[in-house]
Amino acid sequence: xxxxxxxxxxxxxxxxxxxxxxxxxxxxxxxxxxxxxxxxxxxxxxxxxxxxxxxxxxxxxxxxxxxxxxxxxxxxxxxxxxxxxxxxxxxxxxxxxxxxxxxxxxxxxxxxxxxxxxxxxxxxxxxxxxxxxxxxxxxxxxxxxxxxxxxxxxxxxxxxxxxxxxxxxxxxxxxxxxxxxxxxxxxxx
Numbered sequence: 001x002x003x004x005x006x007x008x009x010x011x012x013x014x015x016x017x018x019x020x021x022x023x024x025x026x027x028x029x030x031x032x033x034x035x036x037x038x039x040x041x042x043x044x045x046x047x048x049x050x051x052x053x054x055x056x057x058x059x060x061x062x063x064x065x066x067x068x069x070x071x072x073x074x075x076x077x078x079x080x081x082x083x084x085x086x087x088x089x090x091x092x093x094x095x096x097x098x099x100x101x102x103x104x105x106x107x108x109x110x111x112x113x114x115x116x117x118x119x120x121x122x123x124x125x126x127x128x129x130x131x132x133x134x135x136x137x138x139x140x141x142x143x144x145x146x147x148x149x150x151x152x153x154x155x156x157x158x159x160x161x162x163x164x165x166x167x168x169x170x171x172x173x174x175x176x177x178x179x180x181x182x183x184x185x186x187x188x189x
Contacts, residue, residue, distance in 0.1 A: 001079065003054045004130055006140075007044040007061065008074040015069040016040060022066040024185050028087065029061070031186040032094055037178030043096065045142070045188070047084050051077065051133070078130035078140070081110060082117060085127045087187035090144035094127065094180040094188070095151060098140040105171030106137045113139065116166035123163075124154045127188060144188070148179070
């Protein structure tokens with residue numbers, strides 16, 4: 001089992017270039033800026049083999065952030081439920097989806113989602129699937145696409161064939177979606 005951490009940086013309006021520049025030294029970290037969704041947001045993704053390793057690396061990452069340009073920093077630890085794709089070049093846009101589960105819905109959500117993944121990944125790759133291990137029960141997944149046209153084509157094909165989305169609505173209380181663009185030094189781009 002492996003673990004991941006997302007660090008959402010809500011950046012002061014007009015300060016995204018300064019934050020992007022400050023993050024250029026982070027190695028092995030996925031880094032994206034939100035193109036569609038919550039604006040002035042940068043998303044970081046780190047992975048580790050153990051939860052202890054994840055927590056050990058957190059202070060260094062948080063200390064490297066340009067806090068003078070940030071409005072808010074939100075850190076979440078996750079259990080990885082599908083293997084994380086190796087760092088590399090996968091596409092020009094990524095789709096981050098996050099669902100809040102009902103108090104007793106996480107097991108059903110995870111089971112149905114994972115059952116649908118093999119067919120869905122036949123249409124396009126999956127970067128990772130994550131289950132929160134702290135706070136509100138949440139389930140997230142990250143998909144790379146060449147561009148927004150490919151995303152639309154893949155999603156249309158998935159819906160038309162009935163392989164996606166998985167039947168999880170009864171387990172959810174809230175859904176969020178953001179389209180992310182990888183930063184130049186991102187481990188996944």
